[in-house]
Amino acid sequence: MIPWIEMCKDLSKPIGIVCGQEGSIDLQRQIEICExxxxxxxxxxxxxxxxxxxxxxxxxxxxxxxxxxxxVEDIKEQHSLAFRNLTVTDNNEILQCLFTLNPFKGLLNLLNHSNSNIQSSGIDSIFNIQKGGLNSTSESEIHPYFDAIASIGGIGKIYEFMNRNNTNKDCKDTAAIIIGFFYKARKIENVEMMINVIKHLKSIVNDQDEWTQSASRKALRYLAQNLDNKNEIEKDDFVIPT
Incomplete structure (x- = not known):
């Protein structure tokens, strides 16, 4: 038997400053649960x-x-990776259940962690959860989770994360792809963001990494359903590879 309820209780308790503090828990116990x-x-x-x-x-x-x-700096790699692994599934029902937990605000906080592995878990989790909404739409429908992320300034935070000098390439790529997916069939109103996100996506359509190559092409196809985005994409006679 897996002690789900006990694990949940232990993850919900504050970390005790003094060992044995009432109602608190040892950090090591939480890390063991996450592992x-x-x-x-x-x-x-x-x-x-x-x-x-x-x-x-x-x-x-x-x-x-x-x-x-x-x-944010009190969060450990094991916390973020446990959640990230929970989101790695093709089961839309599970991804949609995770969305109902309103996870975006907390996951956006992980992008401000000094540990790049925790940043990576945060951006990957956002991508995976939005996929559950995206997969429920037709090819031409807008993203159903756009308002949820935009209402908390999430698009701007992901864009800022993409532009940071110390954000690694994989995270930059995923951030650009996420913005492209959220703006499916919708104009990117911020002109600077439109230019830079599309420029980045165009630069990775032939990336050595297969997932990056495929996802960036898909993001550009989603964006191209809006005429303003399409005009920006097609500058310099660019054609989205199939």
Whole structure:
């Protein structure tokens, strides 16, 4: 038997400054729980039933609350990776359940962590969760989660993260792709953002990484459904590769 409820309770407790402080928990215990979850979800193709149990028991929400309310530097790699592995699934029902936990605000906080692995888990989790909404739409419909991310200034934060000098290439690429997906069939109103995001996406359509290559092309196709975006994409006679 997996002690889902006990794990949830332990992840919900504050970290005790004094060992044995009432109602608090040792950080090492939380890290052990997260390492257990990381291992559980390592095989991405399996364990969707465990993912559902993880959400139903409140564990996923406990991690979201942590990302939203803790000082960002107190968050450890194991916390962010446990949540990220939870989001790596093609099961739209699970991804949509994760979206109902309002995770974007906390995940955006991870982009401000000094640890690049935690930043990576944050941006990957945002991408994976938005995918659950995107997959529920037709080819020409706008993104159903756009308002949820835009209303908390999330697009601007992802764009700022993409432009940082110390953001690594993979994270920059994922950030540009996310913005492209969120602006599916919708004009990027901020002209500077439109120019820079499209420029970045065009620069990675033939990337050595297959996922980056495929996702950047898809992002450009989504953006091109809006005429203003399309005109920017087609500058210099650029054609989106198929």
């Amino acid at each position: 257990y979850l990381i291992e559980m979800f390592k095989d991405y193709a399996k364990n969707d039933e465990y993912r559902k149990r993880c959400i139903k028991s409140g564990i996923a929400k406990s991690l979201v609350n942590m990302f939203e309310n803790w000082k």
